[in-house]
Amino acid sequence: MASGPRIRLALWKAEKAVERVDRASIAGTGLQFTDFAILEVLLHKGPLPVNTIGKKVLLTSGSMTAAVNRLEKRGFVRRLQDPSDGRYFHVHLTSLGRRTIREAYATHAQNLDRLAEILSPEERRELVRLLKTIGRYAEKMPVDGS
Numbered sequence: 001m002a003s004g005p006r007i008r009l010a011l012w013k014a015e016k017a018v019e020r021v022d023r024a025s026i027a028g029t030g031l032q033f034t035d036f037a038i039l040e041v042l043l044h045k046g047p048l049p050v051n052t053i054g055k056k057v058l059l060t061s062g063s064m065t066a067a068v069n070r071l072e073k074r075g076f077v078r079r080l081q082d083p084s085d086g087r088y089f090h091v092h093l094t095s096l097g098r099r100t101i102r103e104a105y106a107t108h109a110q111n112l113d114r115l116a117e118i119l120s121p122e123e124r125r126e127l128v129r130l131l132k133t134i135g136r137y138a139e140k141m142p143v144d145g146s
Helices: 004-027 033-045 050-057 061-073 095-116 121-140
Strands: 077-081 089-093
Touching: 004 033, 004 095, 033 050, 033 061, 033 077, 033 089, 033 095, 050 061, 050 089, 061 077, 089 095
Parallel strands: none
Antiparallel strands: 077 089
16 A cells, blocks of 8 residues: 555656646747636636636736736737726636637647546546545645644
8 A cells, every 4th residue: 555655756746747748838839837827717717807817827916917917918818897896807818819828728738638648538537536535635634734
């Protein structure tokens, strides 16, 4: 039976190797990693408030503002004020942004599918199930080290 430390080491090494492939794939799209992440969230979730996007892509408020400004300058997104609460702005994909992220995401998804080819469909389902199980359990554990 694999010990907790051995499982953690295997997860860490696999994550680092997958991240290398992931980042190289995204770089190949011509987009920065954070720009790709923001555009992908908007593609799949639709227009969202800036702070909601930041939580989904793990960026601080300041980093999100800089990223949205950069994406706006490139013509990929636009900010629209929330009609019911003027304090909030929703970020929307422009037609150029939608076309750009659709093409980039399709290429990136193909690259990640090639990475997963090593596993059978059943193994892929089982891996996802097991990772979700350990992730949910870890989220509930106290973080005081005990």
